[in-house]
Amino acid sequence: MKKVKVGIVGLGRLGCQHAENIAFRIPNCELTAVCSVVEDEVKEVQEKWGIPYSYTNYDEMLKNKELDAIFIASPSGFHCEQITKALQAGFHVFSEKPLGLYLEEALEVQKVVDAHLDKVFMLGFMRRYDKSYAAAKQKIDNGDIGDPILIRCYGLDPASQMDNFLKFAKANYSGGLFLDMSIHDLDLARWYMATEAQEVWAIGGGYARPEFEEIQDAETGVAMVRFENNAIGIFVAGRNCAHGYHIETEIIGTKGSIRIGTLPERNQIVLLQENGAVKECYDGFLERFEQAYLSEVEEFINCILEKRKPAVTVQDGVESTKLGYACKKSFETRQLVNLQDEQLVTN
Structure with missing residues (x-):
């Protein structure tokens, strides 16, 4: 079977994990090119794994006709431009x-994706591929x-x-607490509840680190969402968890609930000693969602080879961005935000 040749841009923590997976753990694909504005990152990965091509300029990588697919793991603010150029x-x-x-740039990318339906486009909402989250769905x-x-x-x-x-x-680079951290939860909510958000109220602050407030961001924040079918969403996001990396979801229904x-x-393992009963916790997202x-x-690779579309669509990206940006706007203005408000489409 033909191998899909992939070029990746972005070699930070997550980018390196993706690059390693593509290079060594996923059948029928090959990591053919790596790209980063940090020259030392590119050199290290290329030499360590024997990657044929390396770039510090994204546009130059796109000229490589050996490649079949581009994997974007760069900072969030570059995604729209890089998606558009690659397609x-x-x-x-x-x-x-x-x-x-x-939202404005997300809507523009949606137009580009829709204009290239012969190409597979997929967005990295990996929790949908976690075994526990998939079983809950x-x-x-x-x-x-x-x-x-x-x-x-x-x-x-x-x-x-x-x-x-x-x-x-x-x-x-992040877009703020809600777009950077809560975006996965916002996507899960749309997926599980099968409805879109109608209005949102978000609050938060810099409690242990006031520096977050100086840049109009939150160290810890909460958003409450009313969905179109009157269902409720409560989203807590924080950057100050003493015991490690804690991702928790509960869905309450009319006949039961799932946690x-x-x-x-x-x-x-449970360690029993002078501190009581102690259980070790995850220390980061790469460990918790390694399988996902x-x-x-x-x-993504199978969709390319089998000429089909993934379940995660550009529309999922647009709607989650819309909700995340509404949370950000509510937090910054201290006002209830209605997602039908046309002024959400602004930068």
Whole structure:
């Protein structure tokens, strides 16, 4: 079977994990090119893994006619431009979340995707490919909890990474707490509840690190969402979790409820000593969602080879960006935001 030749842009923590998966763990594909504006990153990966091509200029990589697909793992603010260029250059495209930092640019990318329907486009909402989250979706669709009426999501990053979060936020790469961190939860909510958001109220602040408030961002924040079918969403996001990386989701229905990740257990060990009963927790997203990151890229490659479209669409990216941006706007203005407001389309 023909191998899909992939070029990746972005070699940060997540980019390197994706690059390693493509190079060594996913059948029927080949990591053919790597690209980063950081020359040392490119040189290290190319030499360590024997990658044929390396670039510090994204436009130059797009001239490589040996490539079949482009994988975008660069900072969020570059996604829309890089997706557009890759599709227009004739490549299949996988992009990490979010689709864009502003609704206006996300809508423009949607037009480009729709104009290139012969190409596979996929967005990195990897939690849909996590075994536990996928099983919960099946149970909801089976009617096991009746009609879902409330979803509660916690997305808490480890306090040990606070300085890195601040550097990332100050560089204006993230789009803020809700677009950077809550976007996965917002996508899950749309997926599980099978409805779109109608209005949102978001609050938050810089409690342990006031520097976040200086850049109009939040260290910890909460958004409450009313969906079009009157269902409720409660989204908690934070960058100061003392015990590690904590992702938790609960879906309450008319006949029952489902909880995923109530305890962020790294393993089944319980240590009993002077501190009581202690369980180790995940220390980051790469560890918690290792299988999901692999599975989503396997799906992307299979879609290319089998000439079919993935379940995650550009519309999912647009709607999640719309909701994430509404949360950001509500937080910044301290006002209730209606998602039908045309002024959301602004940058």
